[in-house]
Structures are given as structure tokens and as C-alpha cells.
Amino acid sequence: MNPMIVEGQVHGGVGQGIGQALLENTSYDENGQLLTASYMDYAMPRADDVPFYTVDHSCVTPCTHNPLGVKGCGEAGAIGSPPAVVNAVIDALHRGGHTHVKHIDMPVSPARVWSAING
Amino acid sequence: MHNFDFVKPATIADAVKALSAEGAQALSGGQTLTPTLKQRLAAPSVLVSLTGIAEMKGVCMGDDGLSIGAATTHATVAKEAAAHYPALAKLAGGIGDPAVRNRGTIGGSIANNDPAACYPAGVLGSGATVVTNRRKIAADDYFQGLFTTALEEGEIVTGVTFPIPQKAAYVKFNQPASRFALTGVFVAKFADGVRVAVTGASNDGVFRWTEAEKALSANFSASAVAGLTVSADGLIGDLHGTPAYRANLIKVLTKRAVEAAH
Numbered sequence A: 001m002n003p004m005i006v007e008g009q010v011h012g013g014v015g016q017g018i019g020q021a022l023l024e025n026t027s028y029d030e031n032g033q034l035l036t037a038s039y040m041d042y043a044m045p046r047a048d049d050v051p052f053y054t055v056d057h058s059c060v061t062p063c064t065h066n067p068l069g070v071k072g073c074g075e076a077g078a079i080g081s082p083p084a085v086v087n088a089v090i091d092a093l094h095r096g097g098h099t100h101v102k103h104i105d106m107p108v109s110p111a112r113v114w115s116a117i118n119g
Numbered sequence B: 001m002h003n004f005d006f007v008k009p010a011t012i013a014d015a016v017k018a019l020s021a022e023g024a025q026a027l028s029g030g031q032t033l034t035p036t037l038k039q040r041l042a043a044p045s046v047l048v049s050l051t052g053i054a055e056m057k058g059v060c061m062g063d064d065g066l067s068i069g070a071a072t073t074h075a076t077v078a079k080e081a082a083a084h085y086p087a088l089a090k091l092a093g094g095i096g097d098p099a100v101r102n103r104g105t106i107g108g109s110i111a112n113n114d115p116a117a118c119y120p121a122g123v124l125g126s127g128a129t130v131v132t133n134r135r136k137i138a139a140d141d142y143f144q145g146l147f148t149t150a151l152e153e154g155e156i157v158t159g160v161t162f163p164i165p166q167k168a169a170y171v172k173f174n175q176p177a178s179r180f181a182l183t184g185v186f187v188a189k190f191a192d193g194v195r196v197a198v199t200g201a202s203n204d205g206v207f208r209w210t211e212a213e214k215a216l217s218a219n220f221s222a223s224a225v226a227g228l229t230v231s232a233d234g235l236i237g238d239l240h241g242t243p244a245y246r247a248n249l250i251k252v253l254t255k256r257a258v259e260a261a262h
């Protein structure tokens, strides 16, 4: 196993999840026409949308279902980051006094946050 | 892409002559036109490049203000206008990405007049003069709605002259995917009053927020705008923001621009 590749997969997975939480959205109009047909409208996460990462291996829990004790790792970041990001937004809103906001659909765009505050 | 001929004249006169051919179209930085050609949404017979014309390039400070040749790239304006008109240089430096800024030009941007483009706000907000091969057009007369300008058939923008305000700033809120202006506001304070131009927000393209101009001319501070309301009527609603959201952005960004103006 190559630890650098594992870390890179985690970076990519976390980035993908942040994109899902904040940016990525496939949208159609009422006639079924795709509105997000190019990257001018479909927002992909880019380098400046993600933080620098420190990958921590200290919590070692081998898999019990195979002799090597190995697990897949690529999706781990993609699964954990959307709830982390969205809950952080909700938490920030509550701390800012907007306690009526219980839920915002992904992607949590500035426009959706504004609507949640004012809705 | 459909087939086309390509010419690269060295003077405005030769460019105008080449553009009189049936189906000819001007090509500047190609950052808007080339994708359009690739999608086969335009089929010019001849592309007349404007980027080999020395008299249409460069940034120059003169008695009427800062003159910028139409074929000057955003990257050059970002660098060379900084000492004379920092707010405009910052606007140019915030357009697209480095590749777009090193090809795209001010003339192409204001000829295209995309409702979410940055330069129309800078040109209208400064009360600049658009210079063509035929005449000079005040910014207030030049921008005429979505992708529509005062340019006539065969007329090209050769440059833009900006009067230098006492203070100015452009604040842009990025559309998350394209990073064009979801809404952008250019504020400029002159000795005889304040101009406020808004891009990205209206179904009629760039416009002046005259109410804010009046309030800011009397009192140039963010609090002067606080009591104003922006109507959502006629504002753009799309998947990135509702008209009401853009109305809110106009006010917020105007305040930020006033605070950032220097």
C-alpha cells in the first residue's frame, strides 16, 4: 500500500464532498431542458474552494472481514464531508441568531442561505 | 466549427475595409466568439482579427483621462492601469482566469455587452467615452440592453477613454460556476457627483442605480444607501439566484463598494 496515494484519495474524496455540499447541482427547466449543460453553469469544486488538508492515520481500526484487515478509503472523504460542511453552515446560522433554520438543501449556495435566513 | 477565412490587418482602416465583406466578423481575444464558433452558433465567412493593430492597443494617460485601446487585454489593463485608475485595474484583474485575461480584451467585452460582464459596469460607472472608427459615444448612450449596443453595422470600438474619479471601487459577487458577476457594482465619486453602475442583475443589462447616486452624492458613506430599497422587478432570476436575491446583492455590494472606494 502507498500511503501517499491513500492521502491523495482522501483529499479528492473530501473535495468531491465539499463540491456536493456547496456547489454541484444538475438542474432542468420545466420542459426538461438541462440548464447546467456546461461548466459556465455547473459549478465544480476548484482548488480555491477547498482547504489544505492534514490526513490523520492515528485511529487504526482494521477491517474484521478480510485477512489483511484493509478497507476502501476513496469514498470515506466524500461521505463525511457533505454533512460536516452543511452542519457547519447550520451551526454558523444558529450562532448568528438564525435559530429558525433547521435545514437547507444541498448545494448550500449563498442564495439558498440568504433565502433560509429571510424565509 | 464551420469553415472561415482569417485576416489580420495592421491598421484600423484595413480592418474596417475587411469587415465590409459579406459575412465578415471582428475577432478580438476570441474568449466569447471562439466558443460560439465551436458550438456552431455563428458562421462568419471571414474573421477579421483586431489584435495586430498597434493603434488599438495600450494604456495611455492623457488630458481627457485614461485611454485604453480596444484590443488591450484584461491582463495588460490590470497591470498598466493600476497606477492611474486602481479600481478599473482591479476590475480587469478579476475577470475570468489567467487564460481569459491574457486573451480577452476590453473592446470585445463591451462590444459583446454580456449582461453579467464586468467592463460594462466600469465603463458606465465611470461615465467613460467609447471611441469607434466613426465617432465618440457616451457610455450612457452606448449600452442599450442585453448584448445590445449603439454600434452600427461595420462600426468597431477602437478604444475607451475614462475620466479619473476621486475615488472608485468595483465589487463583484461571483456566479459560482462561471465566476462572471452574479451581480457586480461599480461606484465612482467625481467632483460633481457619484455614479453607480450595476451589472449581472437586470434583464436589461448594465444600468445606473440613480437613487443611490443621489444619496451618495449628498453623503458618500455606506449608511447613505442603508435606507434605500431595490425593487426586484425586471431583475434576473436563474438557477444561481432569484430577482429578490439580486436586489439584495445590489444594495449590499453598493455599500461594500463605497467602503472599498479609494
Ligand SMILES: Cc1cc2nc3c(=O)[nH]c(=O)nc-3n(C[C@H](O)[C@H](O)[C@H](O)COP(=O)(O)OP(=O)(O)OC[C@H]3O[C@@H](n4cnc5c(N)ncnc54)[C@H](O)[C@@H]3O)c2cc1C
Pocket (backbone or CB within 6 Å): B025, B026, B027, B028, B029, B030, B031, B032, B033, B034, B050, B070, B071, B094, B095, B096, B097, B100, B103, B104, B105, B106, B107, B108, B109, B111, B112, B114, B116, B117, B118, B119, B151, B155, B156, B157, B158, B178, B179, B180, B181
Ligand atoms: C471562462 C471565462 C470566464 C470569463 N469570465 C468573465 C468575467 O468574470 N467577467 C467578464 O466581464 N467577462 C468574462 N469573460 C468574458 C471575457 O472577458 C471575454 O474576453 C470578453 O467578453 C470578450 O472579449 P474578447 O476580446 O475575447 O472578444 P471576442 O470573443 O473576440 O469577441 C466578442 C464579440 O465582440 C465583437 N468584437 C470584438 N472586438 C470588437 C471591437 N473592437 N469592435 C466591435 N466588435 C468587436 C466580436 O465580433 C464578437 O461578436 C469570461 C470568458 C470566459 C471564457
